[in-house]
Amino acid sequence: MEAVRTTHLKKTYHGKTAVDEVSLTIEQGELFGLIGPDGAGKTSIFRMLTTLLLPDGGAAAVDGLDVVKDYRQIRKRVGYMPGKFSLYPDLSVEENLNFFATVFNTTVAANYTLIKDIYVQLEPFKKRRAGKLSGGMKQKLALCCALIHKPTVLFLDEPTTGVDPVSRKEFWEMLQQLKAQHITILVSTPYMDEASLCDKVALIQQGKILSVDTPAAIVASYPQPLYAARANEMHQLLKALQQSADVRSSYGFGEFAHVSFKDTDIDIASFETILAKKGLTDIEIRPTPVTIEDCFIERLNSQA
Amino acid sequence: MKQLLTFVRKEFAHVLRDRKTLLILFGMPVAQILIFGFALTNEVKNARIMIMDQAKDQASRQIIDKIEASRYFEVNQYIHHRDELEKGFKQGDVRLAVIFPQGFDHALQHLHQAQIEVIADASDPNYATTLSSYISSIIQDYQSEQVAAAGHLPYQIVPQIRFLYNPQLKGAPNFVPGVMALVLMLVCVMMTAVSIVKEKETGTMEILLVSPFSPLMVIVSKAIPYLLLSLINVTTILLLSVFVLDLPVQGNLILLFAESTLFIITCLTLGIFISVKTSSQQVAMLISLMGMMLPTILFSGFMFPIENMPWPLQLISNVVPSKWYYIIVKAIMIKGLGFAAIWKETLILAGITLALLVISLKSFKIRLS
Numbered sequence: 076m077e078a079v080r081t082t083h084l085k086k087t088y089h090g091k092t093a094v095d096e097v098s099l100t101i102e103q104g105e106l107f108g109l110i111g112p113d114g115a116g117k118t119s120i121f122r123m124l125t126t127l128l129l130p131d132g133g134a135a136a137v138d139g140l141d142v143v144k145d146y147r148q149i150r151k152r153v154g155y156m157p158g159k160f161s162l163y164p165d166l167s168v169e170e171n172l173n174f175f176a177t178v179f180n181t182t183v184a185a186n187y188t189l190i191k192d193i194y195v196q197l198e199p200f201k202k203r204r205a206g207k208l209s210g211g212m213k214q215k216l217a218l219c220c221a222l223i224h225k226p227t228v229l230f231l232d233e234p235t236t237g238v239d240p241v242s243r244k245e246f247w248e249m250l251q252q253l254k255a256q257h258i259t260i261l262v263s264t265p266y267m268d269e270a271s272l273c274d275k276v277a278l279i280q281q282g283k284i285l286s287v288d289t290p291a292a293i294v295a296s297y298p299q300p301l302y303a304a305r306a307n308e309m310h311q312l313l314k315a316l317q318q319s320a321d322v323r324s325s326y327g328f329g330e331f332a333h334v335s336f337k338d339t340d341i342d343i344a345s346f347e348t349i350l351a352k353k354g355l356t357d358i359e360i361r362p363t364p365v366t367i368e369d370c371f372i373e374r375l376n377s378q379a
Numbered sequence: 380m381k382q383l384l385t386f387v388r389k390e391f392a393h394v395l396r397d398r399k400t401l402l403i404l405f406g407m408p409v410a411q412i413l414i415f416g417f418a419l420t421n422e423v424k425n426a427r428i429m430i431m432d433q434a435k436d437q438a439s440r441q442i443i444d445k446i447e448a449s450r451y452f453e454v455n456q457y458i459h460h461r462d463e464l465e466k467g468f469k470q471g472d473v474r475l476a477v478i479f480p481q482g483f484d485h486a487l488q489h490l491h492q493a494q495i496e497v498i499a500d501a502s503d504p505n506y507a508t509t510l511s512s513y514i515s516s517i518i519q520d521y522q523s524e525q526v527a528a529a530g531h532l533p534y535q536i537v538p539q540i541r542f543l544y545n546p547q548l549k550g551a552p553n554f555v556p557g558v559m560a561l562v563l564m565l566v567c568v569m570m571t572a573v574s575i576v577k578e579k580e581t582g583t584m585e586i587l588l589v590s591p592f593s594p595l596m597v598i599v600s601k602a603i604p605y606l607l608l609s610l611i612n613v614t615t616i617l618l619l620s621v622f623v624l625d626l627p628v629q630g631n632l633i634l635l636f637a638e639s640t641l642f643i644i645t646c647l648t649l650g651i652f653i654s655v656k657t658s659s660q661q662v663a664m665l666i667s668l669m670g671m672m673l674p675t676i677l678f679s680g681f682m683f684p685i686e687n688m689p690w691p692l693q694l695i696s697n698v699v700p701s702k703w704y705y706i707i708v709k710a711i712m713i714k715g716l717g718f719a720a721i722w723k724e725t726l727i728l729a730g731i732t733l734a735l736l737v738i739s740l741k742s743f744k745i746r747l748s
Contacts, residue, residue, distance in 0.1 A: 125589045127747045146745075147591075155589040161582035165396045166389065177385040178592045220586075 076139055078103045078228050078259035079124060085132030086119045086282075093119045095282035096133065101261060101275075106254045108273030109263040110367065116282040117263040118158060121232045124261070125155045138227055154226030158233040160213050164206025168197055168216055171205050172223060179224035189256060190219045193249055211242025218249065222258075229253070231262040235269065247272045267368035278371050285374040294365045297373060299323060300339055303331040303363035306355040315353050321346060324376055333369060334360070382592060386600035393574065394604060404570065408562040408612045412619045415554045426510055427455040429467045429476040434483035442495075442521050446477065451513050468500050475499045475510045555620045556708035557681025559639070560701035562616065563609055564675045567643055569667035570605050571650025576663040579654075585747065594745050602647045609643045610636070629715030638711065638725060642704040645732040649700075652739035675701040703728045 079101040086094040094116045101107045109117050122128040124137055126146035135142045137149050162171045172194075176183045187194070193215050200208065205216060214234055221229060231250075235243040247269065250260055254274075262273070270276045271290045278285040278293070286293060304325075306312040313332055316325035321341060325334045336346075347358045394400050428446070432439050446452050455473055458464065467473040478496035480486075486493035497514050499507035575598075578584040587597055613636065620626045628635060650667065657663045676682055678696035685696050696702050703724045710716040710724075718725070 122585075122747060125585075127585060127588060129746060150589050151591040153589065155586060157582045157585045159582045161586055163389070163393070163583060164581075165393055170389075170392070174385060174389050175586070175590075177382055178587065178590050180382070180591055 076103065077101060077136075078105065079107075079135070079137050079261060081120075081124070081133065081135040083133035084120065084123060084130050084135050086116070086123060086128065087131050093282050094123070094130075097279075097282070097284055098133075099277055099284065099287065101259060103259050104254065104257045106250060106260045106262070106272075106274045108270050108276040109261065109279055110265075110267060110270045110276050110371070111263075111279035112265055114281075115279045117279060118232055119282075120279075121155075121230050121261070121263060125153060125230055126150060152227045154221040154224065154229040156217050156221040156229075156231045156234055158236065160217065162205045162213070162217055162220060165204060167202050167204055168208070169201040171216060172219055175220040176223045181224050183223065186223055186225045189225055189253075190222050192252055193219055193222075209242075210238045211245070214238055214242065214246060215249075218246075222253070226258065228259045228261065231260065233263050233265065235264060235266065243269070267366065267371060270367040276367065278367075278374060280371075280375060280378075285371070285378070290367060293367060293370050297365040297370055299335040301363050301365050301369060302334045302336075302343070302360050303328070304334050304360045305331050305357070306350065306359070307357045308355060311353070312350070312355055312358075315350055315355065319346075319349070324373070326372060328368070331363070333363065383596060383600050383603075386592075386596070387603050390574070390601060390604040394570075394608065400570070404566060404608055405612070405615070407565065408558070408616050409619065411558050411562055412555070412616055412624070415558055416619075416624045424450065425453045426451060426474045426506075427472050428452050428510075429456050429458055429464065429473050430454055431458045431461070431464070431476065431478045433481045434479040436482075436484035438484035438487055438493075439479040442479075442518060443477075445517050445521055446514070449513070449517060451510075464498065473500070474506065475514065477514060554681065555616070555624070555626055556705050556712060557679060559613065559616050559708055560642070560679055560681065560705045561672065561675050562612060563639070563643055563704075564646055564671045564701055565667070566612060567605055567609050567646030568650040568653065568671045569664060570608075571601060571647050572653040572657070572663040572667050573660050574605075575601055575651065575654035576657055576660050579658055580660055588745065588747070594743055595740070598651055598740070598743060602644075602651070605647060605650075606640070606643055609646075610640065613639045613643075626712075628712050630711035631717065634718055635708065635711045638704070638707045638721070638728075641725065641728055641732065642700065642707075645700045645704075645728060645735065648732060648735040648739050652735060652742070655739055655742045655744065674699045678702055679705040681705055697727075698731070700728060700731050703731075 077100050079099065081097055081099045084094055084097040084099075085092070097116075097120060099107075109120065111117055119128065123130050123142060124135055126142050126149050129143060137153060140148050142149060163174070166174065172183055176186075183190075197212060197215055197219065200212065205213065208216060218231075218234065221231070235246055238246065243266075250262065251272075253260060264270075270293075273290060275287065275289050276293065277287040286296075288296070304312060304316065309327070309330075309332070313325065313327055316322050316332060316334055321336050321338065323335045323337045325332055327333075343360050347360060350358050394404065430443055430446070432443065443454075447454050452475075456467065458467065458476075464476055467476065476496075476498045478498070480494060480496070483493050483495075495518060497511055499511050501507040575584075578587065578597075584597075588594065617628060617635075621628065649671070653663055653666050653670075657666060678685070678692070678699040679701040680696070681701075685693055685702070688696070707721045707724050707728070710721050714720075
């Protein structure tokens with residue numbers, strides 16, 4: 076049975092569509108990533124699945140339970156970590172954890188094995204007030220609180236937003252460990268680099284799902300060879316690429332520009348000389364592996 | 380049950396760990412009682428007066444002694460000419476002048492009638508009325524003593540003025556029930572509203588909703604701590620009024636606490652209602668302050684008599700819970716009356732509470748809006 080299934084799920088706010096006919100299927104034990112920029116509708120989907128919002132159309136089920144009809148049942152079994160830090164800042168680490176354990180009719184001791192790996196990192200600060208923790212620590216505590224009742228499905232809404240790179244990496248390692256405990260995890264993130272850490276990802280933009288597949292399959296589906304280009308004047312280079320008739324798509328990507336060409340067998344050396352004629356120096360163009368972000372941009376372009 | 384207890388304990392932690400909340404919660408009642416008790420009293424104390432005694436006989440001397448002995452007046456100066464009257468008033472610190480005509484005692488003995496001139500500075504009319512009525516009651520008092528001594532003195536009419544329930548015209552009785560209504564209204568409504576809205580604002584409400592804990596229990600466990608804390612407030616106010624303001628509780632203390640509990644529940648439901656309808660702490664606080672404090676001050680009868688209001692306002696005052704609570708507390712605390720005298724008000728208050736409770740529970744959202 077699927078852990079989560081949505082069919083043509085829809086949500087509108089004052090006539091504006093936030094979630095547009097989203098149909099997703101998440102298998103049990105899967106680590107599923109919902110990848111998209113801010114305002115893509117990720118939080119709305121999360122809130123409908125956690126029974127906090129009523130869908131305006133379509134249907135959704137968590138653990139086979141309808142999000143509208145069986146909302147009480149769903150609330151008992153899922154774990155939810157909202158995007159914003161949502162614990163009590165004036166309570167200590169220990170008090171927060173105990174409070175949520177009691178609210179979910181359990182004790183910290185009963186499910187300690189599940190959170191042990193995460194909680195040991197928090198233990199030295201257990202008397203500290205949650206509001207005084209660092210961003211990474213807060214996320215760990217929030218994860219502990221969402222896990223304390225051994226949920227069947229865990230919903231993590233942008234858990235790594237505003238967290239430093241080291242803590243982000245640690246956080247994803249924790250998710251991998253949880254996956255080993257057969258907990259289905261639905262995680263949303265605006266960071267494309269985190270997509271490759273999921274079993275399966277859905278790319279979402281303006282409430283619409285662009286594609287759903289494993290990260291590897293999404294990357295493999297990229298239609299063209301991709302090149303990374305660099306020159307002394309990046310701004311000039313980007314302008315030149317955009318104007319060039321040979322270029323299929325080009326955009327800035329970190330310190331490089333990512334380029335794909337209309338002719339897949341293009342002679343790179345001769346293209347470099349064309350660029351050099353425009354006054355650019357230190358030109359370097361070489362093949363580069365496709366990332367999820369490239370695929371995302373590709374889908375956006377092909378939609379437009 | 381264990382969940383509820385944990386939740387209540389958590390609420391107490393929120394209150395006790397926040398100094399600002401603590402200050403509002405316990406500082407406000409104390410400050411209000413002291414301010415109303417000592418600073419904002421309309422009672423007259425040590426008003427400065429002038430005396431011009433042209434008679435200088437036994438009767439005028441005795442009356443002057445009585446005036447001087449009273450704690451309401453302080454004889455500022457004795458004057459000898461009418462010219463000095465104006466000067467005294469214009470300097471501003473003299474509020475009233477008493478003038479005895481020549482041959483005052485003689486007139487009293489032989490004509491059975493004498494006059495005393497009382498001139499008051501009526502730039503503050505209420506104050507002037509109060510002062511002159513105090514002076515005339517001192518004079519009445521003297522008259523009746525004379526009547527008692529002589530035994531006859533025909534055709535002397537002595538009006539009997541009696542101030543019911545508050546013979547010394549103490550200021551405190553009026554305001555203690557008023558302050559109780561005000562403080563409970565503010566503390567319960569504002570604190571409950573803010574504490575629920577805070578959970579919405581910080582996002583913890585989202586987690587609480589996605590839990591087996593029923594939304595109804597969230598409300599109940601929010602209300603319990605504030606009910607207890609408010610009862611502590613009632614106790615503080617009563618202790619202050621008994622020991623600092625010398626105003627004993629005439630009636631049944633248990634009845635007073637029972638009625639206070641009812642009123643606290645009214646306020647808590649109001650707070651819950653506000654929290655359901657708002658989504659930011661500032662708005663919740665503003666509505667509680669403006670929406671609760673003003674009606675309580677205006678329509679409870681504690682500052683402005685309701686009988687003097689035009690009928691539309693009188694009608695409005697009926698739906699203000701603090702009006703009924705004010706009447707109840709006044710009846711128990713000052714008049715010493717029992718439940719038989721206030722069952723109607725209690726019933727009305729209970730009705731308002733029930734209506735509010737149904738409305739706020741009905742409108743409490745089990746999802747995000």
